Amino acid sequence: DGGITQSPKYLFRKEGQNVTLSCEQNLNHDAMYWYRQDPGQGLRLIYYSQIVNDFQKGDIAEGYSVSREKKESFPLTVTSAQKNPTAFYLCASSSRQAENTGELFFGEGSRLTVL
Amino acid sequence: AQRVTQPEKLLSVFKGAPVELKCNYSYSGSPELFWYVQYSRQRLQLLLRHISRESIKGFTADLNKGETSFHLKKPFAQEEDSAMYYCALGGMRSFKTIFGAGTRLFVKA
Numbered sequence: 001d002g003g004i005t006q007s008p009k010y011l012f013r014k015e016g017q018n019v020t021l022s023c024e025q026n027l028n029h030d031a032m033y034w035y036r037q038d039p040g041q042g043l044r045l046i047y048y049s050q051i052v053n054d055f056q057k058g059d060i061a062e063g064y065s066v067s068r069e070k071k072e073s074f075p076l077t078v079t080s081a082q083k084n085p086t087a088f089y090l091c092a093s094s095s096r097q098a099e100n101t102g103e104l105f106f107g108e109g110s111r112l113t114v115l
Numbered sequence: 116a117q118r119v120t121q122p123e124k125l126l127s128v129f130k131g132a133p134v135e136l137k138c139n140y141s142y143s144g145s146p147e148l149f150w151y152v153q154y155s156r157q158r159l160q161l162l163l164r165h166i167s168r169e170s171i172k173g174f175t176a177d178l179n180k181g182e183t184s185f186h187l188k189k190p191f192a193q194e195e196d197s198a199m200y201y202c203a204l205g206g207m208r209s210f211k212t213i214f215g216a217g218t219r220l221f222v223k224a
Contacts, residue, residue, distance in 0.1 A: 031210045040124065042201060042216035043159075050210045059213070090159065094210065102147045102166075102205045104212060106159040 003027065006091050006107035013085075013114050021076045021110045023091035032074035033092040033104065036060060043090065049074055078112060085114045117142050119204045121215035128192050129223050136187040136218045138176075138202030147205040148178055148185040151214070154198045162187075162200070172196070192222045 004025045013019045025032065031050050035043040035058075045058030049068040063082025068074055074093075078085045088111050092104040118141040128134050140146060150162040163171045165178040165185060176187045185202060199219050205212040 033212070035214070040216060042121075043214035045211070045213055048210060056211070058211070094212075102149065102164065102212070103161045104149075104151075104159075104203075108158055 004091055004093055004105055004107035006089075006110050009108065009110060011110060011112045013112065015114055016080045018080060019078050019085075019112060021078070021089055021091075021112070023074045023076065023107060024072055025074075025093045025105075026072060027093055027095070027105060028071070029093035029095045029105070030071070031094045032068065033094070034058075034064070034066065034074070034076045035090045035092065037088040037090055037109070046076065046089075085112060087112060117204055117211065117213050119202050119213055119215035121200075121202055121218050123218045124216070125219045125221065127221045127223060130194055131191050134189050134192045134196070134220065134222075136200050136202075136220065138185045138187065138215060140183050140185065140202070140204045142183075142204055144209075146178070148176070149203040149205070149212075150174070150176055150185075150187050151201045151203055152198050153201070159201070192220075194222050194224060196220060197222045 007022045033048040034046040037043050044060045046064050047066045049055035052071050055068050065077045090109045091107040094104050120139045148165040152162040153159045174189045178185050199217050201217045202215040
């Protein structure tokens with residue numbers, strides 16, 4: 001079953017703890033993305049990666065970190081420096097090949113609640 | 116800077132009425148514009164993109180570079196069109212894609 005898998009779906013953490021959200025894709029896509037979805041604010045780009053071992057900050061990167069050691073994986077760490085971490089996080093991937101240019105494929109999301 | 120503006124948070128129309136969801140963008144290069152849709156309890160998915168000039172589920176969108184707009188239109192709304200719609204902007208040579216705040220469309224019977 002091809003696609004993007006995010007885990008966990010729900011996560012509760014205490015304030016001050018770092019937490020890592022997993023994102024795996026088997027679509028052989030080069031690019032991967034992390035967005036944060038808040039009511040009334042839409043999707044805001046946290047980080048994106050065009051290729052293995054390379055990534056760029058999005059519009060709201062502060063308090064987050066990522067790695068891209070494998071093409072299939074793009075984990076997001078929400079650090080204690082993130083002031084308002086409770087949110088719904090979406091991972092996506094895309095290919096620049098042929099007719100799929102630019103289309104993003106999304107995971108089901110991870111809801112993080114910080115207590 | 117890249118920016119996408121969707122001025123309406125909520126749009127409510129009656130079944131069979133025309134619907135237009137507005138999207139304006141700001142981008143200095145050659146834009147790629149998309150509409151994504153999120154139905155209840157489903158993943159966010161692509162609805163259409165300006166490059167392909169296609170009509171999906173009766174929806175169309177025309178890129179107007181002069182007005183920097185990419186409004187989504189459908190002549191006759193259906194109840195199953197009720198969903199959250201996001202306009203998105205990417206660059207021709209860029210992987211960076213940003214989204215607007217979204218418009219919730221509610222089609223009443």
